[in-house]
Amino acid sequence: MIEEIEVKNFGPISGLNINNLGKINLLIGPNRSGKTMLLKALYCAQRTIELTGRGKNPRSGKEILADKLYWTFQVEKIGKLVRKPESGALSFEMKETNGSIFSYSFGADTESKIIKFENNSRPRTTNSIFIPAKEVLSLLDVIKIWREVRMEFGFDETYYDLATALTPPTQGKISKTFIEVRNRLESVLGGRVVYSKEKKTWQYIQGKNTFDINLTSEGTKKIAIFDTLISNHFLTKDSIVFIDEPESGLHPDLLVELLAIIGELAKYGMQFFIASHSYFVIKKLYMLAHSMDMSIPVISFDFDGGAAVSDLKDGMPENPIIAQSVKLYEEELAL
Secondary structure, three states, X not given: OEEEEEEEEXXXXXXXXXXXXXXXXXXXXXXOOOHHHHHHHHHHHHHHHHHOOOOOOOOOXXXXXXXXXXXXXXXXXXXHHEOOHHHOOEEEEEEEOOOOEEEEEXXXXXXXXXXXXXXXXXXXXXXXXXXOOXXXXXXXXXXXXHHHHHOOOOOOHHHHHHHHHOOOOOOOOOOHHHHHHHHHXXXXXXXXXXEEOOOOEEEEEEOOEEEEHHHOXXXXXXXXXXXXXXXXXXXXXXXXXXXXXXXXXXXXXHHHHHHHHHXXXXXXXXXXXXXXXXXXXXXHHHHHHHHOOOOOEEEXXXXXXXXXXXXHHXXXXXXXXXXXXXXXXXXHHHO
């Protein structure tokens, strides 16, 4: 599990140092303040750790990282990620609960080769995943062609990794907790999403009716992603999941139930990093922090490139999302 992060001069982020991260971590703040940037930076680091030394991959950790940063942030050279060259190099450090450290640093003139790099994390078989705001089930072939054939910027690496992870389900047993989660997800969907090997397409099955995945809502496809990643064994007890704007495409009822399921998965052992603009997300996570007696750190970004850290277990933080909700309520009372 990721326990500490320190980031300096990275895109819109001037500097942040966060200790004691939890099983669920919430990122909030204005647009362009660094929420998604941090999510992607953490994902690139975690995925590099997981892929290093796996299978017959001959690449070193620094080569895998450079490739991840290039295709995830889609810049002509990774040195473009440096916030202010005159302020020094970009630096990133991540510590895990087992004491291992993953860190790197590079300057604005860096093309694709990272020199300062450290990774003493142990090899592992677990997988992390990044779930973007937009659903991908109806775009899998397009995403793969764009990345594997055209080799051009378009859908970033998080989309490609997710498209690759959403392979047709494999056989095998899953844990009791995952079975219970899948049952809850199916209940939320009002049916189930399956892959037809015969037609080579995703389908939504509701009772005796079968629909092409393109005819279902974005919310249905988004919920189905979780179910698929569990059923095909890509996600396991120790996986880390990064979610950008879970509220996108989801009705509040579905969103609240999804967050409740995330709470159960966090209790089971998984770790989550969630970036959001939604009052429903903040409120539901606040309630989970108290009902489950769980620390849920909140990283609140500002336009200056910094961030303040609070804990939902200690109360609702001051933030523009809640402030705007209160403002609208006051305006309603004044009508």
